[in-house]
Amino acid sequence: MESVMEDDAKTTTDTTGEKLLPSAGDADEKLLPPANGDVLPPIPPPATAGPVIAEPAPVAAVEAPPFVGQVPSQTPPPIAVPQAPTTLTKTPFERSIREIGLRPSQVKAAPAAQTPATAPLRAGELQRVRTYAADMSEEIRKRGETLTTIVGAERQRSLKETALEEEPAGRSRSVWQIWLILAGAALLIVLGIGAVVGVIVAMHKPAVAIAKPDIINVNSKVPVAIDGNVVLTDQLAAARNSASLSLGDIESFSITRAGARLTPEETLNLLGAPSTLARNATDVLIGVHSFDRNQPFILITTSAYDLSFAAMLSWENTMGENLGAFFAPSNASGNPPPLSFTDKVRSNTDTRESQESWHIVYAFPRKDVLLITTNEATIREVMTRLSLQKGI
Numbered sequence: 001m002e003s004v005m006e007d008d009a010k011t012t013t014d015t016t017g018e019k020l021l022p023s024a025g026d027a028d029e030k031l032l033p034p035a036n037g038d039v040l041p042p043i044p045p046p047a048t049a050g051p052v053i054a055e056p057a058p059v060a061a062v063e064a065p066p067f068v069g070q071v072p073s074q075t076p077p078p079i080a081v082p083q084a085p086t087t088l089t090k091t092p093f094e095r096s097i098r099e100i101g102l103r104p105s106q107v108k109a110a111p112a113a114q115t116p117a118t119a120p121l122r123a124g125e126l127q128r129v130r131t132y133a134a135d136m137s138e139e140i141r142k143r144g145e146t147l148t149t150i151v152g153a154e155r156q157r158s159l160k161e162t163a164l165e166e167e168p169a170g171r172s173r174s175v176w177q178i179w180l181i182l183a184g185a186a187l188l189i190v191l192g193i194g195a196v197v198g199v200i201v202a203m204h205k206p207a208v209a210i211a212k213p214d215i216i217n218v219n220s221k222v223p224v225a226i227d228g229n230v231v232l233t234d235q236l237a238a239a240r241n242s243a244s245l246s247l248g249d250i251e252s253f254s255i256t257r258a259g260a261r262l263t264p265e266e267t268l269n270l271l272g273a274p275s276t277l278a279r280n281a282t283d284v285l286i287g288v289h290s291f292d293r294n295q296p297f298i299l300i301t302t303s304a305y306d307l308s309f310a311a312m313l314s315w316e317n318t319m320g321e322n323l324g325a326f327f328a329p330s331n332a333s334g335n336p337p338p339l340s341f342t343d344k345v346r347s348n349t350d351t352r353e354s355q356e357s358w359h360i361v362y363a364f365p366r367k368d369v370l371l372i373t374t375n376e377a378t379i380r381e382v383m384t385r386l387s388l389q390k391g392i
Contacts, residue, residue: 215285215299215369216385219249225256232270233324236286236296240326245290248381252287264300271298272322277311280304289378296326297373299382305367312352312362312370316341320358327360327374346376347383 139150224239226232236253243251255262262270267286268278283301288294302308320327320336328336339354346353351363362372365383373379 212283213389214252215283215301216250216382216389218252218285218287219245220251222251222253223256224253226262226270231324233322233326237325237328240288240294240296243288243290243294245288245294247290249290250287250381250385251290252285255286268300272318274311274315276307277302277315280307280311289373289381291375291377291381293330295374295378297371297378297382300370300372301368302370303368305364308370309364316352316354319360320354323360329358329374332358347380349379349383351379 136150140146222239222243224235226235232255239253245251255267264281264284265278267284268281269275277300280302281300282303285299286297287299288296300308315322316339320339324336336358337355339358339360341352341354341360344351344353346361346363349363349365351361354360359374360372361374361376361379362370363379364370365379365386369386371379371382373382
């Protein structure tokens with residue numbers, strides 16, 4: 001019985017007459033018959049069972065074409081091309097073991113065939129050219145990335161380089177803009193300070209008194225400074241007698257006190273005029289007209305004709321006494337007599353005149369102008385100059 005099993009272990013033939021060989025893992029196993037001659041018990045499986053892997057097929061050698069520039073007499077080394085592993089096959093021996101109830105041992109996989117290292121360059125053989133495609137493939141294999149991620153990373157790097165190149169130019173532009181803004185702000189501040197200083201200087205600058213034009217044009221002006229101890233009419237009489245004028249000329253007297261010219265109201269109050277006339281007077285011109293001798297006159301602009309006319313009517317009784325020596329006739333002696341006024345027409349103008357012994361005439365050439373004098377010739381001259389005066 002042992003000899004039969006040994007013969008079967010060495011060479012086994014199936015029913016088809018095919019010779020079956022034992023597997024490599026079962027070469028060391030020996031089949032022993034049971035002690036009592038019965039059927040053999042099954043062999044328990046090994047403690048660590050793994051997948052059954054077939055032995056890889058041998059690598060076929062493929063000859064590579066000769067390199068350009070290679071010496072014809074030399075034959076290039078063969079290039080090993082690995083072949084795909086085949087699926088696991090079952091031999092007839094394994095099928096016969098399984099039929100009699102035995103389990104073959106796990107077949108250990110042979111180590112994968114490795115591609116031999118590239119042989120060194122031979123005499124006359126050219127070195128392979130390194131290309132971008134080969135470098136790309138190598139990087140993809142090493143990093144475990146894809147072509148899309150590599151292209152995206154390259155795009156990001158290009159954008160960063162562009163931004164770094166454009167940053168200095170943008171920074172210089174922003175610096176110039178900041179300087180321009182600061183310069184504009186400084187200019188505005190300087191202009192504002194200058195405007196404020198100009199306003200302050202203008203406010204503290206003494207106002208220049210604009211000379212108000214006289215009611216009529218005159219040929220000369222003489223200042224008369226009043227003194228508290230001397231009556232104004234007496235000073236005016238002295239100025240009248242001292243005036244040296246050509247025939248038809250007019251000279252005005254500028255009445256001042258302490259270097260300042262008197263207002264119209266102050267002047268009329270000193271002459272003894274009614275308060276109503278003084279309050280409504282806007283300007284006063286006192287002077288002499290050269291005709292036959294220096295004839296006195298008083299020219300007043302008023303803002304209320306009716307009040308001014310009523311005030312003149314009330315002043316008729318004391319007018320000669322108040323005007324005194326300034327309006328006194330050349331041959332007068334002593335105090336003026338009581339005056340009596342009547343209505344007359346002189347140079348197409350309604351007038352009020354006193355008696356010839358102390359002759360005083362007053363008229364309103366216009367509703368806002370009152371003239372007080374001593375003769376008709378002065379009325380005509382004043383009216384002529386008044387018509388030529390602009391803005392009056």
